[in-house]
Amino acid sequence: MxxxxxxxxxxxxxxxxxxxxLGYKGIAWQSVDIPGMPPRPLLTPLTGGYRRAPVLQVGADIYCDTQLIMPTLDRLYPGGKPLLPAASEGLARGLGFAWERQMWIPTIGVLVHYIGEHIPPEFIKDRKEGYLGIDISKDAMAPQFEQHLQFVRAQYAWLKQALTGKAFLFGDALTAADLSIWQTTFLLRKNCPPVVDALLGLQAIIPWYERIAAIGHGSFSALTAEQAFEVARSSEPAPVTHLQPNGDPGGLKAGTAVTVTPEDNARVPVSGTLVAAGEHEVVIHRRDEQAGNLHIHFPRLGFDLVAA
Ligand SMILES: N[C@@H](CCC(=O)N[C@@H](CS)C(=O)NCC(=O)O)C(=O)O
Structure with missing residues (x-):
């Protein structure tokens, strides 16, 4: 692979x-450094318009959304440690999704209270118009600060209980759920003053936090957007063997023209032809004039799949 x-x-x-x-699984990877906001002219043709970050590319297969990237890393690189071990897979999927969905805006609310004055206006504008649909400037979020703080603190209250006596949420091994919870915590701890630990009651979970921070990013090398585009152009999508062609629980048949749209943020519909769909994943085919044939993969949960 x-x-x-x-x-x-x-x-x-x-x-x-x-x-x-990637660091945890010991997968050597290549990193394309994309801008923090569009335009991303060599990535957009590969994703068909899906605009969020990150995006994983393997040849001409494009994987959107971390909720799909995690199980995909386990599927494509089965040798390493699993992110979704069988014994906890369902709960780890559900918990990771729910945490990120619930915590993203309140976490941003707490973040901008502390560092909002340093965020450039063009970034605030982009996040409002193309991503979150709300104004995340410090002033605009100020009236909700107390509510966000209470919500975030109450979430960490159960996390503290859940981690008591354990290295990770499900025991001795890390799962994708730990990483979901860790990444929103990282956003706060990396950027806010240390007082935030006490304000949110994070002290008890710091050993867990540090354990994950110590994993690092493993071995990677830089790739330009042009090189990544050339990889897609010179490859064909891998045959889909892990999903049934007509396995869509909603009954859509392979070959149907469809759109796939995130149902939370950056709701840009991506159109293509359905290749396969299952309970957890949707794969569509698109042909880009320059990049050629692509398979774009999305998670099922959190995306609307409809016939075009
Ligand atoms: N559910 C998505 C959320 C991804 C997401 O919202 N990423 C942020 C960056 S941390 C983003 O895309 N921001 C807007 C952008 O970069 O265009 C996932 O798990 O990948």
Missing amino acids: TSPILHNYEFSTFSEKVRTA
């Missing part, structure tokens, strides 16, 4: 989650 390419940027914490997963 060739080494995967991660399109990511340094301050993206969803990217940090995947960088850490």
